[in-house]
Amino acid sequence: MAASSPSYGPRPWTFYVLAALFALFVIFLYGPMIAVLILSFQGPSASLVFPLRDPSLMWFDELFNPRRTGDVVGAFNRSLPLAVGVMLLTVLISVTAGFAFRRRFKGATAIFYTAIASLIVPGLVLSIGILVTFRYLGWPASWYTSALGAHLSWALPFGLLIMFAILGRLSPSYEEAAYDLGASKWQTVKEVVVPIVFPGMIAVALFGFTLSYDEFPRSWLTVGSKNTLPLEIWTMTTNVTSPALYALGTVTTIVSFLVIALALSSIILIQRKRSRGK
């Protein structure tokens, strides 16, 4: 007779409830994206709904050689440099502000809350405000001026919060050790602080990029006469009734994923190098 196997107790019923809840959450999160991905390969029937008939790449072709759709390529050529610009400025300002806040100057808290408060202001309202101000000053609104500012008002607070958390954890003894070993202030920043917080800077960059690349409400009135990608998609949903819309969704999602993958893999690479040696 076989010895009875030890029993470690059954899983509680809550496990199954929570697992089901989580499964639902995942389906809700990725289901629509997958639906769009599949339907972007719709055939010439041009149906916007399932089922998928005669899969083809024709709507991707339509996207890049537009006959009926709007200026997708142009929109992408504006959205990408805008996102990169927002990314660079967010990193630069967050890191330098992080250094400043490390020294607890007078009024630091007030400035911090002022910066964070722009997260609460509704994006559309902010968009209107910027447009009105630009009109009043007689400046033309465009993606590289007013929209850049609008996006920064959204990306910067996130960048600041991340950078504060990272620099807050950075032990001051690294800087003191560098000073002890004869490093100047600039050498300390360049050789010690920045390399140590570099993974955090990538995270800030990632936030800056994606927040700008996907931004709709803050772009709406601030981009001027030419659309960024999210606005172009919005326009297409009202004008274009073809799976080209889905193809566009697929392409932009892929771009976002590529950026995230690039950022994460560089963080992992750095950390692996630090823990395993070269």
Place this chain on the structure above:
Amino acid sequence: MTTTAAHVSNARPLQESGEIRLVDVAKQFGNTYAVQNINLTIPHGSYCCLLGPSGCGKTTILRMIAGHETPSSGEIYIGKDMVVGKAPVERGTAMMFQSYALFPHLSILDNVAFYLKMRNVGKEERRQKALEMLQRVQLDHLKDRMPAQLSGGQQQRVALARSLITNPKVLLLDEPLSALDEFLRLRMRGELKSLQDELGITFVHVTHTQPEAIALADMVVVMDTGRIDQADTANVIFNKPKTPYVARFMGGQNVLTGTVESNSGGVFKLKSADGSTFEAKAGDETASAGSKLSVSVRRDHVALRRGDGTTEVNSIAGVVDATEYQGSYVKVTINTAGGVFVANVSDRAYFAEPVDTGDKVVASWSTEDVHILSKADTGVAGDPYLDGGH
């Protein structure tokens, strides 16, 4: 067959002394003084331990010598130079941080070479010199590892190598052994001592552990809240503590307080509040009859016997509160009318006549073993070392 061991030259002109002199140094944070009236001379080439409980200001003093903190007033000299306001490298000091602060993004070799890189020494040359320094601490085989991959003891040696490559006159160590486990701590303690012997430079070592200070230091500086209580050799600090605080903090001592009844032939006769009497040989101390005087008696200079009450001189009666076996001796804690009294009885004597909790005992000692403290014991309130539980 010749093998030439690579040695890093530590030759330094004799006049570049590593003597440290603090004159009336004070450091204020906001409205409170972290340290005050600090006057201290640490001789060149000595191993000095700054000892005290946390918050006593010992780390502040170390950081002021290192140049990581600026004194609010006073002067600090290293050799002949006034160093207040100078950068650490100009002072000729190097500091080893409590958590070592090895740069996590640099290999061991590049950590050690950091100082040379800051001075724009070429890559090949600085790596060669760093390797020589790593050989010195026997870690050259780990040169390409990252700090996170090393054990605590190895990290500490890397931190040492990184500090020593600056060729300092003074090495400052902030609780260097506190991050290590007991076994490594004892080993690294030995290594620090022999390193200091070999280099002949001044070491200043901050610690809150008495045995560490006694084992390492040529000079122990015992600190209380922001002040220096006593600075002397380990032997003097342990045997002849100046104040009740030092006696208690160093452990191993009983502090007794009594009123002077007479002073005849250089011997004070004292009577404590609970009626027990004891004698103390006066050195250059003077005390008039009726004044309070505190003395200390080493725990291991006390004899113990069963007995209910005592009228003898140099004895105290009480009830055993606890016994603690320590291997070579047994620590017997006795509740007396005047407070807690501890006798460390050798294991042989103890097991010849064991006592247990609740037994009535008499502890006695001889007049030669009584040491007079410079001030009468007042501090009961707020003195966490009153039990002397070390």
